[in-house]
Amino acid sequence: MKKAAIVGAGLGGLSASINLASKGWDVDVYEVQSFPGGKAAEEYLDGFRFDIGPSLVTMPWVFKDVFETAGKDVDQELTIIKLKEICTYYLSDGTYLKAWSDLEKFGTELEKLSEGSHRSLQKYLKEAEKAYKLGGELFLTKPIHEVRTLLKLSTLSKLIRFAGIHPISTLNKINSKFFEDPRLVQLFNRYATYNGSDPFQTPATMLIIPFIEYNGGGYGIKEGIYEIPKKLYKAAVDLGVNFFFEEKVKKINIENKKITGITIKSKFRDYEVVISDADVLYTYEELLELPRAKKAKRYRKLEPSSSGIVFYWGIDQTFEQLSVNNIFFSSDYPAEFRAMFENRTMPQEPTVYVNITSKLTPSDAPDGCENWFVLINAPANDNQDWDNIVSNAREAVINLISKRLGVNIVDHIVTEGILTPPEIERRTSSTHGSLYGISSNTAKAAFFRHRNRSKDIKGLYFCGGSSHPGGGMPLVILSGKICAQLVDKYSGE
Numbered sequence: 001m002k003k004a005a006i007v008g009a010g011l012g013g014l015s016a017s018i019n020l021a022s023k024g025w026d027v028d029v030y031e032v033q034s035f036p037g038g039k040a041a042e043e044y045l046d047g048f049r050f051d052i053g054p055s056l057v058t059m060p061w062v063f064k065d066v067f068e069t070a071g072k073d074v075d076q077e078l079t080i081i082k083l084k085e086i087c088t089y090y091l092s093d094g095t096y097l098k099a100w101s102d103l104e105k106f107g108t109e110l111e112k113l114s115e116g117s118h119r120s121l122q123k124y125l126k127e128a129e130k131a132y133k134l135g136g137e138l139f140l141t142k143p144i145h146e147v148r149t150l151l152k153l154s155t156l157s158k159l160i161r162f163a164g165i166h167p168i169s170t171l172n173k174i175n176s177k178f179f180e181d182p183r184l185v186q187l188f189n190r191y192a193t194y195n196g197s198d199p200f201q202t203p204a205t206m207l208i209i210p211f212i213e214y215n216g217g218g219y220g221i222k223e224g225i226y227e228i229p230k231k232l233y234k235a236a237v238d239l240g241v242n243f244f245f246e247e248k249v250k251k252i253n254i255e256n257k258k259i260t261g262i263t264i265k266s267k268f269r270d271y272e273v274v275i276s277d278a279d280v281l282y283t284y285e286e287l288l289e290l291p292r293a294k295k296a297k298r299y300r301k302l303e304p305s306s307s308g309i310v311f312y313w314g315i316d317q318t319f320e321q322l323s324v325n326n327i328f329f330s331s332d333y334p335a336e337f338r339a340m341f342e343n344r345t346m347p348q349e350p351t352v353y354v355n356i357t358s359k360l361t362p363s364d365a366p367d368g369c370e371n372w373f374v375l376i377n378a379p380a381n382d383n384q385d386w387d388n389i390v391s392n393a394r395e396a397v398i399n400l401i402s403k404r405l406g407v408n409i410v411d412h413i414v415t416e417g418i419l420t421p422p423e424i425e426r427r428t429s430s431t432h433g434s435l436y437g438i439s440s441n442t443a444k445a446a447f448f449r450h451r452n453r454s455k456d457i458k459g460l461y462f463c464g465g466s467s468h469p470g471g472g473m474p475l476v477i478l479s480g481k482i483c484a485q486l487v488d489k490y491s492g493e
């Protein structure tokens, strides 16, 4: 039987394991932690349940597809709830609006805020759809670094035309072209943060992200996001995948530029195929022991995506005016991104995202209470003084939310957990604690993500957020699928 090892049981590794096992491979997954899911973990604090990482589900077809590959029906495995109110936005001037999944309703809400913006929304989403259909979809689902993919002329020409859409334009510029009201420009600029980038630098092609959200919808999972890795793990086990938890891969062994196996606690296990779902740079530096490899050197120079600071707050009150997803915008968005990407520090006043799953699943918090997942974007970890940064950021977050809601929120926090960039790095080996691998702050960044099949080392493959097509739950699940297809094609003989 064709046999492969996977390093890491994050969503990328789980997807790769299912896709490969369904092609008849014998798959072993090694995970250093005691549970599957990686960044998509969960924690209980004093009667409150929290998803530790991802909170918003988009592209539900990706989840349907991976369960289907495992012979399961996604609707039997997960209760996926389409959110009527995708997000409540508290704008920088204190007004607020709801982004409804019903686009007519959303447009009417925008129109109330500024005349003509309903029409602008329609035109904007048309432009976004064009970009998505031209190359976005193809980019997300194909191994774009493979010569065989590029040799298909239709694919190549699509990719070139996709990359060429508004080539010197940024997301901020294209948003400013469509919307006159700066508050709405800020709202649509926010989508750059979905892959840890800066709207003032990331290319205009990123407008495919709002298209994906408004066209395909935003979703929550009734049982909690953690149910996704839990059920994928179970589906993989049912397919015959072997999991080894609390087993840290110390080394990926190579000889004459070929994979020979992996080493765990000084024990060698032979494999001709190894897939790394761990961070690309960490894989080169620590696992392959090749810190000076060309690919490692190149990767080290690329700008990491942003990281995040999360406060997990048990709140002893309910807030009817809030939705499952809420954004409290800062008053100076450009300053926020300059601080993070130019100075690698926290802005004075960060924009705050609050996700409250107890609004979907009341049992996630005690009666009359809510579980607040409070995320602010943060610079990648460079050994800054995080104690100080977190303490200042906490104060800024409390001030902003309290001002907008007219309630001193600090009086209502009954329990608290905190996640910081160095902790994200420590827990999941993400270089600089970045949430989405490298940033997409240049037009070429999308092509600089690491390829899924190593060209230099036979039998070595990559999936997960630091490889193609990038970070975020649906994308890493797609990376696992692309990776498995390549393994089967190139290592199956």
Ligand SMILES: Cc1cc2nc3c(=O)[nH]c(=O)nc-3n(C[C@H](O)[C@H](O)[C@H](O)COP(=O)(O)OP(=O)(O)OC[C@H]3O[C@@H](n4cnc5c(N)ncnc54)[C@H](O)[C@@H]3O)c2cc1C
Residues within 6 Å of the ligand: 007, 008, 009, 010, 011, 012, 013, 030, 031, 032, 033, 036, 037, 038, 039, 040, 052, 053, 054, 055, 056, 057, 058, 247, 248, 249, 250, 277, 278, 279, 308, 310, 375, 424, 427, 428, 429, 430, 435, 436, 463, 464, 465, 466, 471, 472, 473, 474, 476
């Ligand atoms: C706070 C936060 C909020 C986010 N919000 C969203 C969101 O709303 N929507 C969204 O789609 N995405 C979101 N994301 C991003 C999303 O969580 C990630 O892109 C995705 O889960 C990454 O999956 P992965 O498989 O690439 O890597 P990981 O989840 O990092 O998994 C890698 C796994 O490899 C294991 N590993 C590493 N080294 C070794 C080794 N040597 N031996 C054995 N095992 C090893 C790690 O323990 C880990 O389990 C968020 C992430 C965070 C942290």
